[in-house]
Amino acid sequence: MSTIAIYPGTFDPITLGHVDIVVRASPMFDQVILAVAGSTSKNTIFSVEERIELASKVLEKIQNVKIIQFNGLMVDCAKENNASVILRGLRAVSDFEYEFQLAGMNRKLMPEADTIFLPTSEKYTYISSSLVREIAKFGGDITDFVPKVVKNVLIDKLAASSR
Numbered sequence: 576m577s578t579i580a581i582y583p584g585t586f587d588p589i590t591l592g593h594v595d596i597v598v599r600a601s602p603m604f605d606q607v608i609l610a611v612a613g614s615t616s617k618n619t620i621f622s623v624e625e626r627i628e629l630a631s632k633v634l635e636k637i638q639n640v641k642i643i644q645f646n647g648l649m650v651d652c653a654k655e656n657n658a659s660v661i662l663r664g665l666r667a668v669s670d671f672e673y674e675f676q677l678a679g680m681n682r683k684l685m686p687e688a689d690t691i692f693l694p695t696s697e698k699y700t701y702i703s704s705s706l707v708r709e710i711a712k713f714g715g716d717i718t719d720f721v722p723k724v725v726k727n728v729l730i731d732k733l734a735a736s737s738r
């Protein structure tokens with residue numbers, strides 16, 4: 576039986592921290608599904624199509640990764656895709672409380688699935704998508720935080736929106 580892990584998130588945009596989680600998880604599972612949230616309370620800079628396109632480009636070399644959009648409950652998407660593992664990255668203690676609540680609630684909604692946390696690699700612990708967006712907005716260098724293609728697209732997007 577194959578083990579499928581789902582890695583849900585907003586990915587606005589995908590960062591090197593997210594990539595690190597996917598790269599390390601990919602040998603552990605038969606398939607890793609990166610599930611990009613379409614309906615989110617977050618005010619995203621990229622549309623869901625753009626976030627999927629960026630993630631696809633960045634992860635194209637990893638064979639057992641599939642990228643999909645989901646709307647509504649994450650557990651419904653997990654069930655539809657036969658995922659038995661919910662994958663999340665943990666950056667710091669500050670992530671813990673929220674992630675534990677999310678994991679507990681998801682377990683209640685889908686008892687047959689388990690959440691597995693991967694600690695983010697040390698060099699990425701301080702990265703978040705919103706900080707990356709903010710740094711880029713004010714002209715800071717985001718080279719160390721996102722893949723090159725993401726950097727270029729983000730800079731273009733911000734330039735277009737300021738015109």
Ligand code: COA
Binds near residue numbers: 647666703
């Ligand atoms: N490296 C870098 N950044 C990371 C990271 C890592 N390893 N892990 C998390 N982050 C950052 C993200 O960039 C993001 O930063 P931001 O808030 O500044 O943008 C933040 O940590 C958390 O984002 P993410 O991991 O994308 O999760 P999220 O909180 O945006 O998404 C969902 C949460 C979408 C998974 C969750 O709300 C969900 O499942 N929603 C669907 C509806 C549902 O099922 N609700 C019931 C839940 S019980």
